[in-house]
Amino acid sequence: MPLDTNRLEPVLPWLKFRGPDDRGIWSDRHIQLGHTRLAILDLSPLGHQPMSFQDGRYWITFNGEIYNYLELRAELVQAGYQFTSKSDTEVLLAAYAHWGTGCLEKLRGMFAFAIWDRKINQLFLARDRFGEKPLYYWIDQGTFYFASELKALLALLPHTPELDPIAVDLYFHYQYVPEPLTPLQGVRKLPAAHFMTLQLDSWKVDLSQYWSLAQIQPLEGNISELIRAELERAIDLSLRSDVPVGIALSGGLDSGTIVALAAPKYKKVLHAFSVGYPGSPPCDEREQARSLANQLGLPFHDVELHTEALVEFFPELMKALDDPIADIAAYGHFAVMRLAAEQGIKVMLSGVGGDELFWGYDWMIEAHHMTQQKQRQNSISAIATTLGKLAHIPIYEKFAVTPKLPKPVRSLLVQGLNAHLIDNEHPNQFVFYNLRQDFRSPWYHRRSLYSQEFLTQLPERNPFHPSVGNDAAWSDITTHLCQVLFNTWLVSNCLALGDRTSMASSLEVRLPLLDYKLAETVIGLQKQYPNEFRNKKAWLKQAVQDILPAEILNRPKRGFEPPYASWIQALLDRYKDSVVSGSLVQSSFLNRNYLVKLFQKPYNNYALVYRVLVLDTWLQNIR
Incomplete structure (x- = not known):
């Protein structure tokens, strides 16, 4: 099919x-x-992209940073390569020319890139190990499109694809659409730690991890x-910037570890940024953040988030997220990044990844414990199984964990629910997200919330067990559960949210705690010393106990945790009327009558109603 050389002109404004x-645009x-x-x-014009290498054989478009580009450059110079710029992009091109797909094993950074080889008519696309940088694609009838933003990709398509029913159902469970799916049929994401090759002559597509x-x-x-040595090295690399x-x-x-290590290393002035809330409620951590910044001699900036401003800003925030992500913390992340951009900052360090790598979540620890129980357990009593099936009915879940039922009955119901969660009907499935009430809730509401037409499009499956393990996984439960968390919550919620909220302010966020060498060190130690592995971030605390005050080492996790109840109430008060007759109802996905009941005060299920609001607003934005 002839190439329309003007095809990208109207697309670049979206990026x-x-x-x-x-x-820049380059056409072949x-x-x-x-x-x-x-x-x-x-910062010179020599860093312009698309960039070519080796007399125009290779062409690249690259989003991200290769932190160890100086070391790779020196190695490539020794191999005989010459460079005209000081950019990491040119180093990446030379690395691919020299090592081929093996270059990925040498890259320490975050990236999504495509390299076109004119000699063999092959397109090579790759994404970093954790998926810090996004890469969407669409392939159909001899046409292949890819982009860093869903909005840009949709601008290339002849029409907006329909919603994917399976993706929508998963969204209501997870609060995001787990990769490689997107909410739209035919649109996919290149998975983290994968590369794809497209051979133009044969139209052969290969995907490899x-x-x-x-x-x-x-x-x-x-x-x-x-751990300390890799932390130090990760911080050194993440501070490379012009x-x-x-x-x-x-x-x-997490952020305390990064700032305590980075402040003495950074040769210029490192500015610290935080968020707070009116009246300084318990979730406001500005004073703790300011105190640490003052101890390190850093300028401190903060922004106060008001409910009224969030309500007005909500549609714009949904546009910035690009994907439907029903995480109310997005507002705080967006505000911090915008404040930093206003102060002239173009690179921000963040502590995202610490909880996932060092097991900072209570429910993750409980999932590990219950999976071990399941591994040891051969059978479950009939009464526990029966009670388990009762316990996942909404009314039982509502009262089983409250004093409204007699203690013996309540105890039996809770035991039954636990038995249901680890039942042997699915012997190769781990206990994981099914421990979270907000994950289970859509299952209880689905026959009321979903329209009959939507229900008929969904396959029979068991959403209570999202993780399936093979024999190797069962022999290393810790690693397998960590990988599941990385492949879902981390990449599709945390990393997507961080990338979109920072890029919306033309600012790059870097995550030293997700340096892959650090991850390999922590996971390798877990495998070597499974009985010594200390959860709740004990290993991280031990590694940095000499540089952080005791009040930070011993504080419970909060992060940018907002007063979500009051925020969601205000958002629903403002937007609920448009949602109950909105795109999801008109598209025959949700039951309007049930939405009306769900959106009545008092709001009893904040997680579910917020997911409805986010998805409906997102759908309005793309149509």
């Missing part, structure tokens, strides 16, 4: 906020690459010393 400093016989640049390394936690080998050594760097500081352990 301008991701790269306001420069733009059957391919066109476009790029908008956020200049971080080598190049990294996983399962392949990490056990590691011997002093636990605290090994533009000002700041940090999102919550006053907790």
Whole structure:
């Protein structure tokens, strides 16, 4: 099919906020690459993209940063390569020319990129190990489109695809659509730690995984010393920048670790940013963050989030997120990034990833314990199984954990629910997200919330057990559950939210706690010393106990935790009338009569109603 050489011109404006400093389009016989640049390394025109290498054989469009580009550059110079710029983009091109797909094993950073090889007519696309940078694609009838933003990809398509019923159902369970799915039929994301090749001549598409936690080998050594060494190295690399760097500081352990290590290393002024709320409720951590910043001699900036402003800003926030992500904390992240951008910051460090890598979630620890129980358990009594089936009925869940029922009955019901969660009907499935009430809730409401037409499109499946393990997984439950968390919550909620809220302000967020060498160290130590693995971030605390005050080491996790109940109430008061007759009802996905009941005061299910509001608003934005 002839290539429309003007096809990308109307698309690049959708990406301008991701790269306001420069733009470029390159066309060949059957391919066109476009790029908008956020200049971080080598601010000169030599960093312009799309960029070519080796007399125009290779062409690249690249979003992200290769933190170890200086080391790779030196290695490639030794191999005979010459460079004309000081950018990491040119190093990435040379690395691919030299090592081929093996270059991915050497990259330490965050990235989503596409390289076109003119000699063999092949397109190579890759995404970083954790999925910090997004990459959407659509393929159909000899046409392949890809983009860093869903909105940009949709601008390329002849029409907006229909909603994917399975993705919508998963969204209501997870509060996001787990990758590689998107809410739209035919639109997919390249999975984290994967690469794809498209051979133009044969139209052959191959998808391969190049990294996983399962392949990490056990590691011997002093636990605290090994973790501390990788933390130091990760911070060193994340501070490489030709533009000002700041940090999102919550006053907790994760961001505290980063700022305590980064402040002495950064040669310029490291600015700290935080959020707070009117009246300084318990979830307001500005004072703790300010105190730590003052101890380190850092300028401190904060923004106060008001409910009224959120209500007015909500539609714009949903546009910025690009995907429907029903995490109310997005407002705080967006506000911090916007404040930093207003202060001239273009790179922000963040503590995202610490809870996932060092097991900071109580429910994750409980899931591990119950999965071990299931592994040891051969059978479940008939009464427990029966009570378990009763316990997942909404009225039983509502009262089983309250004093409204006699204690013996309540105890039996809770035991029955636990039995249901670890039943042997699905022997190869782990206990995981099914422990969370907000995950289970859509299952209880589905026959009332979903329209009959929507229900008939859903396959029979068991959403209480989202994790399936093979024999190897059962032998290493810790690693397998961690991988499931990385493949779902981390990439599709936390990383997506961080990327979108920072890019909306033309600002890059960096996550030192997700440095893959650090992750390999922690996971390797877990495998070597399974009986010594200390959850609730004990290993992280031990590694940094000499540089953080006791009040931070011993504080419970909060992060940018908002007063979500009052926020959601205000949002529903403002937007509920449009939702009960909105796009989800008109598209025959949800039952209007049940929505009317669900959206009546007092709101009893904040998680579910907020998910409805977010998805409906998102759907209005893309149509």
